[in-house]
Each structure stands twice: as C-alpha cells, then as structure tokens.
Amino acid sequence: MGFVCTSRTHVGHKRKLNEDSVLFLPDRAMWVVADGMGGHDAGEVASAMVVEALAALPPASSFVNRIGKAVGAIESVNVQLIELAQAGGQGRTIGTTVVGLLAEANEFCCFWVGDSRAFRIANGSISQITRDHSLVQDLVDAGMLEAERAESHPNANVLTRAVGASHPLTVDTVTGTLEPGESFVLASDGLTRIVRDDEILAAVSRLGIEAAADKLLELTLSRGAPDNVSFVIVTVT
Ligand SMILES: [Mn+2]
Numbered sequence: 001m002g003f004v005c006t007s008r009t010h011v012g013h014k015r016k017l018n019e020d021s022v023l024f025l026p027d028r029a030m031w032v033v034a035d036g037m038g039g040h041d042a043g044e045v046a047s048a049m050v051v052e053a054l055a056a057l058p059p060a061s062s063f064v065n066r067i068g069k070a071v072g073a074i075e076s077v078n079v080q081l082i083e084l085a086q087a088g089g090q091g092r093t094i095g096t097t098v099v100g101l102l103a104e105a106n107e108f109c110c111f112w113v114g115d116s117r118a119f120r121i122a123n124g125s126i127s128q129i130t131r132d133h134s135l136v137q138d139l140v141d142a143g144m145l146e147a148e149r150a151e152s153h154p155n156a157n158v159l160t161r162a163v164g165a166s167h168p169l170t171v172d173t174v175t176g177t178l179e180p181g182e183s184f185v186l187a188s189d190g191l192t193r194i195v196r197d198d199e200i201l202a203a204v205s206r207l208g209i210e211a212a213a214d215k216l217l218e219l220t221l222s223r224g225a226p227d228n229v230s231f232v233i234v235t236v237t
Pocket residue numbers: 035188189190227228
C-alpha cells in the first residue's frame with residue numbers, strides 16, 4: 001500500500017502556546033497527534049516527549065511486535081512524565097493525549113490515549129474508530145448524556161485517561177485491513193470540538209488532500225479556534 005498524506009498544526013486564536021505535537025513519518029507509515037496539557041513547560045514538553053519516543057522506535061520483527069513497541073514507548077513516557085511532575089513538586093500533572101496510526105502491508109493499527117481521535121473515511125461515510133477516554137464519553141455510554149450534548153457539557157474537557165496522569169496506563173488499540181482509496185484522519189480536540197464529523201467527511205472525500213487540510217484549518221480558525229488545532233490526513237493509494 002502507498003499513501004498520500006499531509007498534516008497541519010496551528011496555535012489557534014486564543015492560546016499563546018501550541019502544546020500539540022505532530023509526528024509525520026510516511027516513510028515508516030507512522031503518523032501521530034499528541035495534545036499536551038498543563039501549560040507552559042508542561043503540555044508542550046509532554047506531547048513532544050511522546051512523539052519523540054515513537055519517532056525513536058527501533059525496527060521491529062513483525063507488525064504485532066511494532067505495535068507492542070509503540071505501546072511500550074507510550075507506557076514508558078507515562079512513567080517519565082509522572083516522575084517529572086513529582087520532581088517539579090507542585091502537584092501538577094504534566095500530561096498528553098496521543099493518537100497514532102501505524103501501517104504495514106495491508107494492515108493498520110490505531111492506538112490512543114485520551115480524547116484525540118482517529119476517523120476512518122470510506123465509501124462516502126466517516127466513522128470514529130477511537131473512543132474518547134473522557135468523562136462525557138462514559139456518561140454517553142452509560143446512557144446518562146446524549147452524544148449531541150457532550151461537546152457543550154461543562155466537564156467536556158475532563159479526561160479519564162492521559163499519558164502522565166497515572167500508573168499503570170492502558171493504551172487502547174484497534175487494528176484492521178487497509179482498503180485502497182480510504183482515508184484516516186487523526187485530530188486533536190481543537191479540531192473535533194469545532195468542526196463536525198460530516199464536515200471532515202465532506203472536505204476529505206470531495207477535495208484533494210492539501211485542499212481538504214486547508215479547508216479544515218480554515219473552518220476551525222474562522223470559528224474562533226479556542227484551542228490548538230492539529231491533524232493528519234492519510235489516504236491509502
Ligand atoms: Mn486540545
């Protein structure tokens with residue numbers, strides 16, 4: 001399988017610092033978005049650490065082995081971030097989300113922690129293939145909150161899982177078979193809180209990949225871009 005891919009990251013219109021990090025390695029069929037939290041000297045450090053750890057992964061003997069190494073790298077950054085926060089002594093969390101896509105031959109694996117999302121776009125429809133590790137997602141799953149009201153819930157930003165939050169950390173994964181012509185979108189919540197899934201679908205399925213990325217960023221910025229916004233689009237050729 002071949003890929004065409006692109007990415008964007010932008011500080012947005014309200015934040016002073018871009019705490020998101022993007023890893024874009026088409027040669028190794030690996031793409032990652034991480035959304036750091038904790039403010040200056042924390043969020044951008046955490047998201048960069050997880051991205052750097054994944055970029056530094058050694059070659060693997062099989063795809064399953066490669067997935068295991070990626071998960072292990074995230075678990076190891078989790079421990080490092082907890083130690084870093086303890087060394088700082090102010091009781092704060094230095095954390096990050098992570099969502100990544102790995103591909104090999106005709107297989108893919110998506111791994112994630114937190115509320116950064118992965119979508120799969122195929123045959124004119126979009127499906128979210130990750131499940132947010134967030135309080136509102138748990139409420140939706142329990143039937144206590146309608147999905148449509150989750151974004152506007154006062155606790156919409158409360159995560160139940162993040163890299164750097166607690167030990168041990170469980171990294172969720174989903175695997176599948178790649179189909180030519182389908183696309184994947186990895187995104188931080190700076191995109192997904194502002195741009196609807198059907199708008200992501202329309203941009204990616206109707207426009208070329210660069211124009212689609214420009215459109216998604218433009219939509220976010222024109223709506224105020226209250227958060228950092230980062231995303232990757234990968235189309236299988
Ligand atoms: Mn964010």
